[in-house]
Amino acid sequence: MQKIIRIGTRASLLALTQSTWIKGLIEARYPATTVELVKIITKGDKILDVPLAKVGGKGLFVKEIEEALLREEVDIAVHSMKDVPAELPEGLHIGIITKRENPFDAFVSNTCATCRDLPAGATVGTSSLRRKAQLANIRPDLVIEDLRGNLDTRLRKLDEGRYDAIILAAAGLNRLSLSDRAKSFFTEEEMLPAVAQGAVGIELRRAAQELLAGLLFLDHLETSLAVRAERGFLHRLQGGCQVPIAGFARLDEGRLQMTGMVASITGDQTVRLELRGDTSDPEGLGVRLAERLLAEGGREILSEVYGHTME
Numbered sequence: 001m002q003k004i005i006r007i008g009t010r011a012s013l014l015a016l017t018q019s020t021w022i023k024g025l026i027e028a029r030y031p032a033t034t035v036e037l038v039k040i041i042t043k044g045d046k047i048l049d050v051p052l053a054k055v056g057g058k059g060l061f062v063k064e065i066e067e068a069l070l071r072e073e074v075d076i077a078v079h080s081m082k083d084v085p086a087e088l089p090e091g092l093h094i095g096i097i098t099k100r101e102n103p104f105d106a107f108v109s110n111t112c113a114t115c116r117d118l119p120a121g122a123t124v125g126t127s128s129l130r131r132k133a134q135l136a137n138i139r140p141d142l143v144i145e146d147l148r149g150n151l152d153t154r155l156r157k158l159d160e161g162r163y164d165a166i167i168l169a170a171a172g173l174n175r176l177s178l179s180d181r182a183k184s185f186f187t188e189e190e191m192l193p194a195v196a197q198g199a200v201g202i203e204l205r206r207a208a209q210e211l212l213a214g215l216l217f218l219d220h221l222e223t224s225l226a227v228r229a230e231r232g233f234l235h236r237l238q239g240g241c242q243v244p245i246a247g248f249a250r251l252d253e254g255r256l257q258m259t260g261m262v263a264s265i266t267g268d269q270t271v272r273l274e275l276r277g278d279t280s281d282p283e284g285l286g287v288r289l290a291e292r293l294l295a296e297g298g299r300e301i302l303s304e305v306y307g308h309t310m311e
Helices: 013-029 063-070 129-138 151-159 170-175 209-218 221-236 282-306
Strands: 004-009 034-039 076-080 092-097 105-108 123-125 143-145 165-169 200-205 245-252 255-263 270-277
Touching: 004 013, 004 063, 013 034, 013 076, 013 151, 013 170, 013 200, 013 209, 063 076, 063 092, 063 200, 092 209, 092 221, 105 170, 123 151, 129 143, 129 245, 129 255, 129 270, 151 165, 165 170, 200 209, 221 245, 221 255, 221 282, 245 282, 255 282, 270 282
Parallel strands: 004 034, 004 076, 123 143, 123 165
Antiparallel strands: 076 200, 092 200, 105 165, 245 255, 255 270
């Protein structure tokens, strides 16, 4: 293993926590190696006063880190996989996916135990179109407002009384030892998670084969298979992390079971399907599920969201 490994990471508390975790695992495995964290500010970190869905483009939280990888200023990048676009720059790949944390969404409130306990007209904060669409389907009487900022900033805004409740990824709360803030968790039936939510991935240059081989001990096969299926689904639907698309795969008796959903921005139109397949071609399973969703009405919904006809 090389003597120094530079990790490109966002500067948010959650990103640094994840990268520090990876740093510790590498240094424990290779005591002669020093791992350095290189903080990189991304476009998504700079634009905090506009809903993510309106910022446009893909890779809002990874593009600048990928550019640093290509310039060989860092050796690897540690990402929350739900932030990584389906298409990667030429010369880069996701070589490793670590064991998945809780993939579901958490309901966080200082007054109510679940979203069903909120009074009519209560204000819920989230910046995710996926969450907005599914929440509107569960509780159309709630007021859903945009909420941007890092996880600690979102919690502070809740505590200041700007919202009656907010929705956050359970994985982020767990990784920051804030799981006690979650009053409850949405079930898979209530709110399907974002593609690859809860998984951390390591992106490398394709040419760095020796480095990849040395880091493969971090890879978790079950998570990797599930995330590959979900990303195949996302790629076929031309989606990014801020499109009202949800997908979740898991191993069940040696086979992959995947559920996918496409929703309109208002949540009044939803297409949701399930599909099972073997583990030999996880991406193919995701693509087949996407094709079925498109045929069952997803094409019309996404064409309206994207502003152009889906192929």
